Structure formats: C-alpha cells, structure tokens
Amino acid sequence: MGKKSYGWLLLVLLTLLLGACSEEGNSEASSSDDVVDIVWYPSESGSDMKSSRDDIGEVIADATGREVKHHLTTDYAISIETMVNNNAELAFMGAQGYIEAKERNDAIQPLVVSTGESGTLDDAVYHSWLAVNVDDVNNYKENGEFSLDTIADKKMSFVSNSSTSGFKVPASDLIAHFSDKSLTEEDLMEGGPLFSQVLFGNSHQGSAVNLLKGSADVAAFCDTCVENYVELVEGEANRPGSIYRVKDNAAEPFSLVKGKEFVLISVTPVLNAPFVGNIDLLGEEGFKKLQDYLSSDEVANNEKIFVPEGSDQSALFFKSGEERLAPVDDEWFNPIRELSK
Numbered sequence: 001m002g003k004k005s006y007g008w009l010l011l012v013l014l015t016l017l018l019g020a021c022s023e024e025g026n027s028e029a030s031s032s033d034d035v036v037d038i039v040w041y042p043s044e045s046g047s048d049m050k051s052s053r054d055d056i057g058e059v060i061a062d063a064t065g066r067e068v069k070h071h072l073t074t075d076y077a078i079s080i081e082t083m084v085n086n087n088a089e090l091a092f093m094g095a096q097g098y099i100e101a102k103e104r105n106d107a108i109q110p111l112v113v114s115t116g117e118s119g120t121l122d123d124a125v126y127h128s129w130l131a132v133n134v135d136d137v138n139n140y141k142e143n144g145e146f147s148l149d150t151i152a153d154k155k156m157s158f159v160s161n162s163s164t165s166g167f168k169v170p171a172s173d174l175i176a177h178f179s180d181k182s183l184t185e186e187d188l189m190e191g192g193p194l195f196s197q198v199l200f201g202n203s204h205q206g207s208a209v210n211l212l213k214g215s216a217d218v219a220a221f222c223d224t225c226v227e228n229y230v231e232l233v234e235g236e237a238n239r240p241g242s243i244y245r246v247k248d249n250a251a252e253p254f255s256l257v258k259g260k261e262f263v264l265i266s267v268t269p270v271l272n273a274p275f276v277g278n279i280d281l282l283g284e285e286g287f288k289k290l291q292d293y294l295s296s297d298e299v300a301n302n303e304k305i306f307v308p309e310g311s312d313q314s315a316l317f318f319k320s321g322e323e324r325l326a327p328v329d330d331e332w333f334n335p336i337r338e339l340s341k
Contacts, residue, residue, distance in 0.1 A: 033066075034067055035066060035068070035069055036060055036061070036064055036066045036067070036069070036089045036090060036282075037069050037071055037088035037089055037090070038056075038057065038069070038070055038071065038088065038089070038090040038091065038092070039071045039073065039079045039082045039083060039090070039091040039092075039093075040053060040070060040072055040079070040091075040092055041073065041079050041092065041093055041094070041097070041203070042074050042075065042076065042079075042203035043159075043203040043205060043225045044092060044316065045073055045074070045203075046203075046205070046251065046252070047252075048228060048251040048252075048314045049314055051304075051313070051314070051315075052304075052307075052314060052315045052316045053070055053316075054070075055304040055305055056305060056316065057070060058304075059293070059294065059299055059302070059305060060090065060290065063289060063290045063293035063294065064286065064289070071088060074203075075160070076159075076160040076162040076163060076202070077162060079091060079093060079097065080093070080097050080100055080101050080162060083105065083108055083276070083278065084105045084108070085105075086105070086278060086280065086281060088278070088281075089277060089281045089282050090111075090275060090276065090277050090278075091275070091276050092274075092275050092276075092316075093274070094163060094165065094273045095164045095270070095271050095273065095274065095333045096162055096163065096167075096168045096336055097163075097164070098110060098274055098276050099333055100162060102330065105278070107278050107279050107280040107281070108276055108277070108278055108279075109276065109277060109287070110274040110275075110276050110328050110329065110333070111274065111275045111276060111277045111287070111290060111327070111328075112274065112275050112291060112295050112325040112326055112328060113271075113272040113273065113275075113325070113328045113332075114272050114317050114323060114325055114326075115272075115322070115323055115324050115325070115326050116272075116321075116323065117320055117321030117322060118321065118322060119321070119324055119326075120326070121328065121332065124271065124272040124326070125269040125270060125271060125272060126165065126222055126223055126224045126270055126272060127165070127222060127223040127224075127267050127268065127270060128164075128165035128166070128169040128170055128220065128222055128267070128268045128269075128270050129165075129221055129222060129223060129264050129267055130148075130151070130170060130218055130219070130220055130264070130266035130267075131208070131218070131219055131220075131221070131244075131262040131263065131264055131265065132217065132218055132219075132262065132263060132265055133211060133212065133214075133217075133260075133261070133262055133263075134243055134261040134262055134263050136217070137263045137265075140218075140265050146240050146241070146265045146266065148173070148174065148177045148178075148265075148266065149177075151195075151217075151218050151265075152178075152194055152195075153194075153195065153196050154195060154196060154217040154218050155195065155196055155197040155198075155199070155215070155216045155217045155218070156194075156195040156197070156198050156217070156218050156219075156220075157199040157200070157201055157207045157211055157215070157216035157218070157219040157220065158170070158171075158188075158200055158201070158207060158219075159200065159201050159202070159203060159204050159206070159207045159220060159221060160202060160203075161185070161189060161200070163204075164270055164271075164273070164336060165204075165220070165221070165222035165225075165270045166201075166204055166207060166221055166225075167185075167188075168336065168339055168340075169270050169336075169339065170266070171185050171339075172339040173266065173268060174194070175188070178194060181193065181194065185340075197216075199215060199216055201219070201221070203225075204221040204222050204225030204226060205221075205225065205226060205229070205253055205254065206253065207219045207220060207221045208221045208226055208229075208254075208262075209253045209254065209256065209257055211262060212246065212254075212257040212260040212262060213256060213257055218265075219262075223237075223238055226254075227318075228251075228314040228315070229246060229247060229250040229251065229254040230244040230245060230247060230250070230254075231244065231245055231247055232244055233245045233261065238264075238267050239267060240265055240266060240267055241263065241264065242263065242264050243261055243263050244261065244262055244264075245259065245260070245261045246258050246259060246260050246261075251314070271332070271333060271335060274328060274333075275294065275325075277290065277291075291327055294325045295324065295325050295327050297324075299325060300323070300324035300325065303319075305317060306318065306319035306324070307319065
C-alpha cells in the first residue's frame, strides 16, 4: 500500500474518531436536556417550604416529562444571575427581580402568576408592609394617626434592593412622602440621608426577624412571605394598626422570636410574583406546554399546590376562593417598572 493510501486511511480514521467524539458531546448535551432547573428566592428556600417546592416540582415534571432540580439560594442576586446566565430554565421571583433579569436576557419571559380570590388577575396582589414592634407603636403616630414622618432617623431593615415588596415598593412610597428631601433609592440603601442605619435581611423572614430581635426599629417585608409563621391577633388583615404575633410553633428563623408581636404602620398592594421561564432553554413549544399545564384546572384543584385556607401546612399558595395560576405577559409588570422612572 502506497503512502497516499496510508494517508487516505489515516484521514478516514481521524474523521471517524472526531465523529465519535462529537456524538459523545451531543449525548452529554441531550442528557442535560432531561433536567429542568428551577431557582428559588431565599424566602422560598427554607426547609419549611420543602414540601411545597417538591409538590410544584412534581407538577413541572408532569408537564415537561423531565426531571426537576431545585436550586436554593441565600441571596436575590444569585437567583437573578442564575437565570440571566442561562443556568436554569425556571424561577419563582418577584416582579422587580423578573424585570431586572428580563432587561439583561430577553429570553426570560413570565409564565404564570397566582390570581386573587376572584380567579382573575384583577386582584392578583399581595401586600408590602412596614412594621414596628408593638411596644413602640405610639412612637410612630402623630395626632393619633400613623405617619411616615416618624420613621426618619430610625434603624431600617429592608429585604434586598432587588425585592419588589421588600424594597422597591416601600422605597417608592418613602421617596414620594419625603419629596422635599429629593431622595433616591441609593439614599435609602445607607444610613444618613433618611435613616440612622440600614440593614438588609436577605429574605422577608430575615427582615422581619431584624425587627423582632431589636436590630431594627422599622422593617419592610410582605404578608405572604411570613404568613406561615405569624397569626393575626388584633384588627383586620393587611390594615395599618393590625397586630400580628409569631406562632409558638414557628420554624426558623422565627423560632428565635416566638410570641413576639408587631404592628403594621403602612400597607401597599403589590403585583403577585411570577414563575418565569427561559424560552431559549425550554423552547417555544415547551414554554407554551408548561404555561398551559400550570394554568389548568388540574393544578388549580391540586390541594398540594393550593392548600386549603386554615391548613397548618406551610405552602406557597393558599385557596380561600377561586385562586389559580394564570398566564401573564410582560406588559402586566409595567406598574412596577414605572416606580423606577
């Protein structure tokens, strides 16, 4: 056999070898396609929410036919970066976090949000609270009424600067109220311009505990994020002046402040948090199939997903009326975008 024949044979062998390597690489890529990664914010990453995460994971697995892996986080920024960098297909995040992620990666799109009792998006809201310790309540009144003027120079706890109800909404309210000070969001992130000190709890639970253990005088956090840990003891839910008490069986981190009470001094409605998906990773067909399944009657009637009101079980969603998951588009979040203008 001549040198040309050996060269031809070597070329064939090399081609076959490269082809085999390429097939192996594609095999590894396709195996990763068998997994759907979902990222959870710190407020939903606690051990008490595990059963709720697992139940939602089962629904996603049924809809996609793929294994679901949960990514738990201790920081809002980690959740957002994971989605922005195409390292997860899904996330449950607040409106502000979604907006920040969408600005940096257009493939991230909203799937569904939980509705209100009406079963529609008309009342798909939760509530941003400003709260103080019950023993200090009179320090936050002027002429018998609660006044935001009284929180100046106090120690303030927010959740994260990427939190909708734990920073974005209350910051907007405070900037509007103290308009004579020409404050910015950056001013509210540090002591001096308005507060004597600013803390970040990194979760709604953490912000509430900052208040209840005395590290902060005032704290911002949301109703749905702490409803598994506290109970209403006086007044009407989500009304200034209402008093809440930490349950005796509250899980961490509220186990450190059992029995402590706080009072609401300000309450602001906020658009419900969405499940979002990366359409490049899911594919348009996969995205639509998942959206349809999540918004189906089957999921709405699943008591593991929408736990009946009054249940002792910790859950992400509770049902007191016609609550369900409903498709939503990007424009629905424009009211939150407007807060930054």
